[in-house]
Amino acid sequence: MNIKFLRKPPATEIPFIIGAPAMIWQVLFFYLPLLLLALSSVLQFSQLGSFEGFTFEKIAFFLRPLYLKVILSSFVLALGNAILCLLIAYPLAYFLACVGKRHKNLFLFLLIVPFWTNFLLHIYAWFFVLEKEGFLNNLLQGLGVIAEPLQFLNTPFAIMVMMVYYYLPFMVMPLYSSLEKIDMRLIEASLDLGATWGQTLRRVMLPLTKRGLKAGFFLVYIPSFGEFAIPELMGGDKMMFVGTVVANYILGDETGSLGAAFTLVASILLLLSAALLYFVIERLIPGKQHG
């Protein structure tokens, strides 16, 4: 008997149907709904529900400055969130992978616990902190920084804080697993040979952690683009984002297919912007893909 035969169990005549449930499920409840979503935004139905032909009216409805502005603000929100998360997560991931290595399980534990708790409770917790008579205002007044309590809730600041709070672990985890794999002697060597921290970061660490960085960036960027609970609850009703507009249309009466059309338009622009950002990151960080 040769080894090759043994490496893979002999292909028995097992019907494909045994492995198929997951794929059927996936096609039925993932691809089909998405296809329907795309279709329903270009198909026209009469009042009675009979098919009347194709239309781009619903799509064109959203290609107006008002809605493009909504998409732009989601873009700014998502990009800002991804960049802030990156800036906060990188030192933390480095800390987890190198400095705090001895107690890394404890630190990882502390990072994941809030992440695994219902996120509406986080929003509630931040209400407590950001309220007019909340923790932050009391603290700032106590320190004498401000005389009158500031309005934090229902401002872009509150949205941003909550976004970073919620999405931070999505950035830390991939960065941490990239940083954990690199040989720390490379960083020491770079520092010993006279490079500054900035140079070491740019020429050694960033190229070596590029994969984790990209993974984290898009794990934050893409869901933040469609986020609606955080802007809705922390931002009041003044600011409109893609998620809030979609929710309003979809859950409104008779506007479902318009909501679908807007989802389609926003998704396409999201994909384009993600592709663009991908190339920007590729250009900004030198080196081939590693670790």
Added chain:
Amino acid sequence: MVKSGKLGYYGTLIAASCTYLFLYVPLIVLLVFSFNTEPFPSPWKGFTLKWYHALFSASHLWASFLNSLIVAICATAISLAMGIFLIFYAAQGGRIGKFLALFYGNLVIPETVLAVGLLGFFTLVSIPLGLTTLILAHSVLGLGFVIPIVYARFLELDYRMTEASLVLGATPVQTFFKVTLPLLRPALIVTGLLVFIVSFDDFILSYFCAGSTSQTLSLYILSMLRSGISPMINALSAVLLLLSCSLVLLFFTISKKARTQIF
């Protein structure tokens, strides 16, 4: 180490401490006020457990808790079962590598988009919104975790184990149930925990696909948030934090055994 190395050391130490403060100050404030006799925004007045009493006698809350539990358990079971079927097929020599890419979209697309698509689909095929639709929606999300993680672990398994089993006369099916599946068990448990918690805490899919009759815990908390601040939510936070602490601990203990890299 050189001077700049020290700078980096203390720099990251301070940065990490600040980040942990940022993560935990809101939660600690929340917990402290769950013991305050007067509801927020009153300052600290005195210690009480009355909000916890109120919490445990709020029957609507526990009904929605139960709903979330049912949905999470069913969604986890469905996605794990389908994962096992797929791995079984792969272990018998079926080639699934090229199908794997099918499952990568689940975690990448914004949940809002999936929720909108599913809502349209459920309306079209007239499945009434409720726990069933929630279970279906969450199981799709679960597949996105189960299939890639468990399949990756399956590829890493020591082939000599299955070889030995086959050489010693076990059939491929026996080999799967006596060797492959037990070796995969820790990875399956860890992934199952992950899917459970994602489903249990999910808000967006529930918001769109739950309909008006069935309320999950997330939706219940949302309605409480909208009706104003009540210290009962603080008490609930304490209970849920305790729950997630124990789940994360369990997750850590098993994932060490599973040597599964989740993130």
